[in-house]
Amino acid sequence: MQLLKEKILSEGQALSKDILKVDSFLNHQMDPVLMKEIGKEFVKRFAHKEITKVLTIESSGIGPGLMAALELDVPLIFARKRKSLTLTEGLVTASVHSFTKKETNTISVSDKYIKARDKVLIIDDFLAVGQAARGLADICKQVGAEVVGIGIVIEKAFQSGGKDLRDQGFQVESLARIKELNVGQITFIEEREGAIVHV
Numbered sequence: 001m002q003l004l005k006e007k008i009l010s011e012g013q014a015l016s017k018d019i020l021k022v023d024s025f026l027n028h029q030m031d032p033v034l035m036k037e038i039g040k041e042f043v044k045r046f047a048h049k050e051i052t053k054v055l056t057i058e059s060s061g062i063g064p065g066l067m068a069a070l071e072l073d074v075p076l077i078f079a080r081k082r083k084s085l086t087l088t089e090g091l092v093t094a095s096v097h098s099f100t101k102k103e104t105n106t107i108s109v110s111d112k113y114i115k116a117r118d119k120v121l122i123i124d125d126f127l128a129v130g131q132a133a134r135g136l137a138d139i140c141k142q143v144g145a146e147v148v149g150i151g152i153v154i155e156k157a158f159q160s161g162g163k164d165l166r167d168q169g170f171q172v173e174s175l176a177r178i179k180e181l182n183v184g185q186i187t188f189i190e191e192r193e194g195a196i197v198h199v
């Protein structure tokens with residue numbers, strides 16, 4: 001997605017070989033116009049999938065997830081990372097280790113909102129080693145819902161998550177796929193419009 005790649009090149013910061021900071025438009029401040037386009041692009045890529053729910057994880061998946069849900073006219077559910085005062089019964093949980101924060105969280109979703117009949121589109125902001133997406137897919141599996149696809153805003157393709165999830169048979173669609181990060185340099189995987197190098 002060209003607009004997203006341009007935004008990453010102009011505002012993203014490679015903090016190391018592993019971590020990309022995009023706080024100005026995705027992870028802290030959010031660009032609603034870009035988010036709207038992201039929602040439309042996800043829907044294009046998962047057309048004809050008869051999606052009934054979008055599932056994401058708090059907090060950075062909520063923006064792109066909500067925009068996709070709005071385009072699809074279906075509800076968005078976000079898995080909670082922390083215990084909630086009001087969400088205590090019928091919880092379906094999975095364990096997720098955070099690549100960036102180096103901590104393990106139990107994520108939870110109420111069984112009221114995902115049912116065996118649901119066709120679920122999983123959305124997240126980043127894909128690194130795939131723990132978050134796997135945890136969300138595990139929650140769907142526990143309730144018998146079908147995961148019809150995984151939509152990712154930024155995939156760090158040099159990490160293992162994308163390959164592992166595709167090998168498991170999931171349709172993973174990433175709107176920007178990063179080949180390599182170096183401090184001050186972001187390289188995308190060569191797709192139709194060719195590699196873009198940012199120094």
Ligand code: 5GP
Pocket residue numbers: 018019020021022027060097098099100124125126127128129130131132133156161
């Ligand atoms: P995974 O579970 O695939 O290993 O990592 C994905 C999760 O970790 C995402 O939900 C995202 O919040 C966070 N994450 C992983 N890599 C990065 C990164 O390079 N930058 C940012 N901002 N978040 C990341």
